[in-house]
Each structure stands twice: as structure tokens, then as C-alpha cells.
Amino acid sequence: xxxxxxxxxxxxxxxxxxxxxxxxxxxxxxxxxxxxxxxxxxxxxxxxxxxxxxxxxxxxxxxxxxxxxxxxxxxxxxxxxxxxxxxxxxxxxxxxxxxxxxxxxxxxxxxxx
Amino acid sequence: xxxxxxxxxxxxxxxxxxxxxxxxxxxxxxxxxxxxxxxxxxxxxxxxxxxxxxxxxxxxxxxxxxxxxxxxxxxxxxxxxxxxxxxxxxxxxxxxxxxxxxxxxxxxxxxx
Numbered sequence: 444x445x446x447x448x449x450x451x452x453x454x455x456x457x458x459x460x461x462x463x464x465x466x467x468x469x470x471x472x473x474x475x476x477x478x479x480x481x482x483x484x485x486x487x488x489x490x491x492x493x494x495x496x497x498x499x500x501x502x503x504x505x506x507x508x509x510x511x512x513x514x515x516x517x518x519x520x521x522x523x524x525x526x527x528x529x530x531x532x533x534x535x536x537x538x539x540x541x542x543x544x545x546x547x548x549x550x551x552x553x554x555x556x
Numbered sequence: 557x558x559x560x561x562x563x564x565x566x567x568x569x570x571x572x573x574x575x576x577x578x579x580x581x582x583x584x585x586x587x588x589x590x591x592x593x594x595x596x597x598x599x600x601x602x603x604x605x606x607x608x609x610x611x612x613x614x615x616x617x618x619x620x621x622x623x624x625x626x627x628x629x630x631x632x633x634x635x636x637x638x639x640x641x642x643x644x645x646x647x648x649x650x651x652x653x654x655x656x657x658x659x660x661x662x663x664x665x666x667x668x
Contacts, residue, residue, distance in 0.1 A: 444602070474654050483660070485560075485658040485659060486600070535600075544590065544605055547601075550597075
């Protein structure tokens with residue numbers, strides 16, 4: 444398994460602004476992922492954060508809205524840009540340690556007013 | 557379209573009252589099925605991975621089983637600390653690497 448931390452744990456932001464969420468892992472991992480958990484909905488994969496290359500986005504998610512950085516094997520950031528109330532959600536970072544299992548961080552609870 | 561459905565949405569049990577949670581899936585090709593536990597305000601905690609029909613995994617009061625169409629999470633003699641939302645997810649062949657497809661979860665409450 445892996446120990447994952449996220450910052451901030453929660454934030455309240457105004458519409459039109461941007462928020463960058465950080466994800467730190469206690470060991471080097473190849474695969475890092477960003478998920479969104481909207482109220483009453485399933486977790487949905489936003490993108491896979493690839494070290495040394497651009498992130499791979501799932502259908503319905505675009506780089507301009509959710510830019511991602513992966514500068515090394517233990518760290519990634521997700522930015523939620525030009526926020527609207529519909530972006531209010533929990534954002535979760537996860538990692539895969541070489542097998543199929545994924546381990547999740549504690550999440551960042553975002554409220555957009 | 558790959559889909560995961562969990563039932564019931566919510567389940568209330570008395571302490572010691574055993575029961576099962578269901579996860580049914582419709583996928584093009586199952587690579588693996590995963591169970592997670594999620595406590596309020598926290599990220600999902602990994603419980604089990606199942607790969608093939610007939611496979612079973614156990615951990616304390618929890619046992620997960622898998623058939624070709626569904627998985628069950630059996631809870632034997634539950635305790636109040638087992639109260640949480642239990643999530644089921646699948647990984648499919650041919651999909652994006654790492655794209656876990658989640659169900660909406662079953663919220664379990666165990667009363668003392």
C-alpha cells in the first residue's frame with residue numbers, strides 16, 4: 444500500500460477562480476490518478492497523471508479545465524480552473540503500486556459559491 | 557456501456573445481524589473487481605480484489621465472492637465500527653489503464 448496526503452483538505456472558493464490541489468505519496472509510484480466524487484454520485488476518473496508527459500484525460504474532462512502536473516514519481520497537482528458551483532465536489536488522488544489495486548488519498552472537499 | 561450497480565443503497569443492521577451487499581456489473585471484459593470501504597470525510601480504503609468467478613477473499617468479518625455477473629460482500633456478525641459506505645468498482649480490459657468504474661455504494665449502518 445501507500446500513504447497519500449492531499450492539500451488542502453477542504454476549501455470554499457468563489458466562482459471564476461482556480462484552485463490547485465496537491466497530492467503527495469510516501470513512495471515512488473508509476474501511476475497516479477485524479478477522481479471526482481460528486482454528491483450522491485459514483486467516483487469518476489478525471490485523468491491519469493503521467494510522469495514526464497502530458498496527462499491522459501477521460502471523456503468529458505479537458506486539460507484547459509483540469510490542468511495536471513506530475514513533476515516526479517511522488518507528487519502531482521490538479522487545478523480546477525474557472526470554477527462554477529457545478530465543480531463543487533470531492534477530488535481524490537489515487538496511486539497504483541504495480542498491481543491493479545489503487546490506494547486513495549483523503550480527498551479535497553471543494554465548495555464553489 | 558460498462559456499468560456497476562450496487563444494492564441496496566442503504567442497509568441498517570443490528571449488531572450481530574449478518575447480511576450481504578450486492579454488486580452487479582455489465583462489462584465488456586472484466587479484468588478485476590474491487591471492494592472499498594469509505595468512512596465519512598475520508599478517501600476509499602482498499603479491501604479486496606477478485607479476478608475470476610468462484611474466487612473468495614476474507615478479512616475479519618467480511619467475505620467477498622465473485623460470479624460472472626455479480627459480487628457479494630458478506631458481513632458476518634457486524635459491529636457498529638463496520639458502519640461505512642462500501643464501494644464496488646471494476647477494471648475492464650480495453651479501457652483506460654487505471655480507470656476504475658465505481659458503483660454508487662451501499663451505506664451500511666450497524667446499531668448496537
